[in-house]
Amino acid sequence: MYAIGINDAGHIVGNFQDSTTNHGFLASPIPEPKSLLLFGFGFGLATLAVIRRRKGAEVRGIRRPHE
Known part of the structure; x- marks a missing residue:
């Protein structure tokens, strides 16, 4: 799992890879x-x-x- 950056809305964006596919994620900092x-x-x-x-x-x- 890798965080790539922070978008204009202040959310953390990144991607991770499971056994078959790459997935993106969006996280809100708490x-x-x-x-x-x-x-x-x-x-x-x-x-x-x-x-x-x-x-x-x-x-x-x-x-x-x-x-």
């Missing part, structure tokens, strides 16, 4: 669980930073411009 976990962790940290920044401004009596 993120690994570790990648999704890391993305979720980073998104959570960014959300906490925004919440903490807003609360800090309220404690110091600083009003945000759009309020």
Whole structure:
């Protein structure tokens, strides 16, 4: 089984040979669980930073411009 490349839609294309014939394949990449976990962790940290920044401004009596 050999991956040849990635098409314009982002799918992996390639070919493989069984005992009688060559076959082509098209595969959709799926993120690994570790990648999704890391993305979720980073998104959570960014959300906490925004919440903490807003609360800090309220404690110091600083009003945000759009309020």
